[in-house]
Amino acid sequence: MKPEALGESPAAFKTRRRVEFRDTDAAGIVHFSAFFFWMESAEHELLRAAGVDVFHRQQDGGESSWPRVSASCDYRSAVRFGDELEIGVQVAALGRSSVTYRFVFEHAGRLVAEGRVVAVRCLLGPGGRLEPAAIPESIAARLVAAAGGPPGTSG
Amino acid sequence: MKPEALGESPAAFKTRRRVEFRDTDAAGIVHFSAFFFWMESAEHELLRAAGVDVFHRQQDGGESSWPRVSASCDYRSAVRFGDELEIGVQVAALGRSSVTYRFVFEHAGRLVAEGRVVAVRCLLGPGGRLEPAAIPESIAARLVAAAGGPPGTSG
Amino acid sequence: MKPEALGESPAAFKTRRRVEFRDTDAAGIVHFSAFFFWMESAEHELLRAAGVDVFHRQQDGGESSWPRVSASCDYRSAVRFGDELEIGVQVAALGRSSVTYRFVFEHAGRLVAEGRVVAVRCLLGPGGRLEPAAIPESIAARLVAAAGGPPGTSG
Amino acid sequence: MKPEALGESPAAFKTRRRVEFRDTDAAGIVHFSAFFFWMESAEHELLRAAGVDVFHRQQDGGESSWPRVSASCDYRSAVRFGDELEIGVQVAALGRSSVTYRFVFEHAGRLVAEGRVVAVRCLLGPGGRLEPAAIPESIAARLVAAAGGPPGTSG
Numbered sequence: 001m002k003p004e005a006l007g008e009s010p011a012a013f014k015t016r017r018r019v020e021f022r023d024t025d026a027a028g029i030v031h032f033s034a035f036f037f038w039m040e041s042a043e044h045e046l047l048r049a050a051g052v053d054v055f056h057r058q059q060d061g062g063e064s065s066w067p068r069v070s071a072s073c074d075y076r077s078a079v080r081f082g083d084e085l086e087i088g089v090q091v092a093a094l095g096r097s098s099v100t101y102r103f104v105f106e107h108a109g110r111l112v113a114e115g116r117v118v119a120v121r122c123l124l125g126p127g128g129r130l131e132p133a134a135i136p137e138s139i140a141a142r143l144v145a146a147a148g149g150p151p152g153t154s155g
Numbered sequence: 156m157k158p159e160a161l162g163e164s165p166a167a168f169k170t171r172r173r174v175e176f177r178d179t180d181a182a183g184i185v186h187f188s189a190f191f192f193w194m195e196s197a198e199h200e201l202l203r204a205a206g207v208d209v210f211h212r213q214q215d216g217g218e219s220s221w222p223r224v225s226a227s228c229d230y231r232s233a234v235r236f237g238d239e240l241e242i243g244v245q246v247a248a249l250g251r252s253s254v255t256y257r258f259v260f261e262h263a264g265r266l267v268a269e270g271r272v273v274a275v276r277c278l279l280g281p282g283g284r285l286e287p288a289a290i291p292e293s294i295a296a297r298l299v300a301a302a303g304g305p306p307g308t309s310g
Numbered sequence: 311m312k313p314e315a316l317g318e319s320p321a322a323f324k325t326r327r328r329v330e331f332r333d334t335d336a337a338g339i340v341h342f343s344a345f346f347f348w349m350e351s352a353e354h355e356l357l358r359a360a361g362v363d364v365f366h367r368q369q370d371g372g373e374s375s376w377p378r379v380s381a382s383c384d385y386r387s388a389v390r391f392g393d394e395l396e397i398g399v400q401v402a403a404l405g406r407s408s409v410t411y412r413f414v415f416e417h418a419g420r421l422v423a424e425g426r427v428v429a430v431r432c433l434l435g436p437g438g439r440l441e442p443a444a445i446p447e448s449i450a451a452r453l454v455a456a457a458g459g460p461p462g463t464s465g
Numbered sequence: 466m467k468p469e470a471l472g473e474s475p476a477a478f479k480t481r482r483r484v485e486f487r488d489t490d491a492a493g494i495v496h497f498s499a500f501f502f503w504m505e506s507a508e509h510e511l512l513r514a515a516g517v518d519v520f521h522r523q524q525d526g527g528e529s530s531w532p533r534v535s536a537s538c539d540y541r542s543a544v545r546f547g548d549e550l551e552i553g554v555q556v557a558a559l560g561r562s563s564v565t566y567r568f569v570f571e572h573a574g575r576l577v578a579e580g581r582v583v584a585v586r587c588l589l590g591p592g593g594r595l596e597p598a599a600i601p602e603s604i605a606a607r608l609v610a611a612a613g614g615p616p617g618t619s620g
Contacts, residue, residue, distance in 0.1 A: 020347070020350075020351050020354075021350055021351070021354065021364075021365070021490055021491065021496070022347045022350065022351075022490070022496065022498065024490050024491035025486055025487070025489050025490065025491070026210065026486065026489035026490070026491070026493045026494070026545065026546050027210065027218075027220055027222065027285075028491050028493070029222075029491070031486070031487065032191065032195075032222075032223050032226055033188055033191045033192055033195075033487065036187065036188045036191060037188055037330070037332045040187075040188075040330075040331055040332065041330050041331070041332075044330075044331065054331075054391075054392065055181065055182065055331065055391055055392070063182075065182055067182065067184075067187075067230075067233075068187050068230060069229065069230050070227065070228065070229045070230065071187055071227065071228055071230075072225065072226065072227030072228070073225065073226055073227070074224065074225045075222075075223060075224050075225065078222075080491065081364075081365055081491050082364065082365070130182075175502070175505075175506050175509075176335055176336065176341070176505055176506070176509065176519075176520065177335070177341065177343065177502045177505065177506075179335050179336035180331055180332070180334050180335065180336070181331065181334035181335070181336070181338050181339070181390065181391050183336045183338070184336070186331070186332065188332065192485070192487045195485075195486055195487065196485050196486070196487075199485075199486065209486075209546075209547065210486065210546055210547070235336065236336050236519075236520055237519065237520070336520065337520065337528075337530055337532065337595075339532075342501065342505075342532075342533050342536055343498055343501045343502055343505075346497065346498045346501060347498055350497075350498075365491065365492065373492075375492055377492065377494075377497075377540075377543075378497050378540060379539065379540050380537065380538065380539045380540065381497055381537065381538055382535065382536065382537030382538070383535065383536055383537070384534065384535045385532075385533060385534050385535065388532075440492075
């Protein structure tokens with residue numbers, strides 16, 4: 001089943017964070033890897049806001065999680081230690097078991113970076129391996145709602 | 156000037172590294188961010204092998220470096236703590252001031268991940284800002300040679 | 311000059327943060343290194359609350375910062391992805407140019423870890439090297455006040 | 466049982482690594498946290514050299530590992546991107562279930578940092594929790610031998 005594109009609505013889940021020293025490098029700016037950590041944490045904030053389990057490991061071995069199958073980032077301008085970032089998250093597409101997130105990072109109204117992550121809902125299968133599982137309707141609906149809704153309903 | 160595609164030659168710069176504990180996460184596997192660190196370090200090994208400065212900051216403020224403008228990774232299979240990775244690096248395209256690297260990660264003959272990074276050669280400009288600078292012929296030639304050469308010349 | 315011990319007052323600067331996935335490891339718990347990042351960020355929050363520069367690099371090369379000369383942590387119990395931590399920071403001692411911070415990490419009322427960091431105030435000297443510099447009275451006073459005050463004045 | 470101090474013999478397990486860009490920060494030098502990662506990886510290299518399991522998780526839930534109960538580092542001089550470090554590891558003390566490692570970091574013959582880590586051998590207990598377990602004689606002997614032997618026997 002092809003992912004259903006949801007367009008890039010102006011509405012989005014928003015979060016903020018400040019650049020920590022651990023995220024800088026010897027060039028004096030934020031290391032490019034930091035954006036991938038920030039995307040993951042923003043995704044997790046969105047999941048929590050939607051009331052969806054992020055990562056769950058049970059004592060008996062059961063587990064649900066959202067491993068990623070791809071991640072990318074385009075860097076538009078530099079940010080430095082102490083800068084505050086505004087991060088927007090959208091659900092750009094929903095497949096049977098996958099969700100595509102789009103991230104926009106801004107600082108003081110200036111575009112800093114844009115990223116994209118494809119995550120797959122997985123459950124622990126009988127053989128002890130994580131296996132993709134369909135995203136239930138209710139989870140899909142809550143994700144889209146928390147991320148600002150599909151294009152037609154936003155703004 | 157459009158980047159000149161060099162194809163994806165079988166020849167490539169090869170390096171190896173073992174998964175460290177710092178690179179794992181609570182899902183028991185390597186965290187997706189680790190591949191971006193490994194790409195950067197493999198790129199730096201290639202630059203060193205080619206005799207090209209990786210990052211150079213002078214006391215008087217001069218600086219040359221290769222900041223990245225985009226990075227992406229597709230994850231094919233999981234690796235775990237202690238696994239040894241073989242990393243291949245190719246120069247996939249060369250522009251006036253940019254170089255596109257392609258990375259292939261394998262473990263025990265199995266494809267683990269594929270990545271792509273676009274880095275831009277920068278020098279510190281008069282206003283104290285990093286500015287893109289043309290890649291000199293000699294550096295371009297050494298990079299391509301160290302990465303296994305353009306398609307026509309490879310094994 | 312010997313550092314002046316300030317004791318371990320019950321008053322302290324408090325901050326909170328949630329365990330992110332990047333901070334976990336394959337043992338399923340938080341990696342021991344994460345506490346050092348969290349100590350640094352809590353210290354920086356305290357400095358900001360006190361109105362003290364954390365790290366400042368000027369275009370003309372001037373720089374002030376607080377490099378650390380030692381750091382330690384004792385681990386009392388494990389925390390996991392998603393757990394919320396309460397972090398207390400105290401100024402345990404003040405020397406001519408050094409400040410010793412003590413950190414206490416708790417989760418849901420349970421002691422998780424205790425740490426200690428000694429940082430030294432440095433300025434960029436004439437030879438282009440960071441050199442220890444006396445902590446001005448006003449900065450010392452603001453630090454102690456923001457961290458809850460010396461023992462005699464605390465609740 | 467009190468840990469048995471082994472002194473600080475001149476003999477030690479030695480390893481090397483080069484400072485990666487990920488390990489630097491905006492002050493232009495190595496971030497203080499990097500030494501904790503390097504200590505852990507040097508410890509793991511020592512365990513491997515001694516033929517001792519570092520971290521082992523079985524499909525049925527069994528697990529052995531060496532979580533740390535304390536870690537500390539004293540910083541003597543700075544290192545920068547690209548610098549090569551020589552790391553010495555000694556077994557400074559052995560308790561019933563704990564091992565204390567001492568680490569010395571040098572660059573080009575200059576002392577960079579000294580660290581200490583106390584790790585505890587743990588096995589997964591019946592209640593699904595990691596519990597300290599006695600270090601078998603054979604493992605203790607191999608650890609000490611790989612780390613250069615007790616004081617009396619070293620060069």
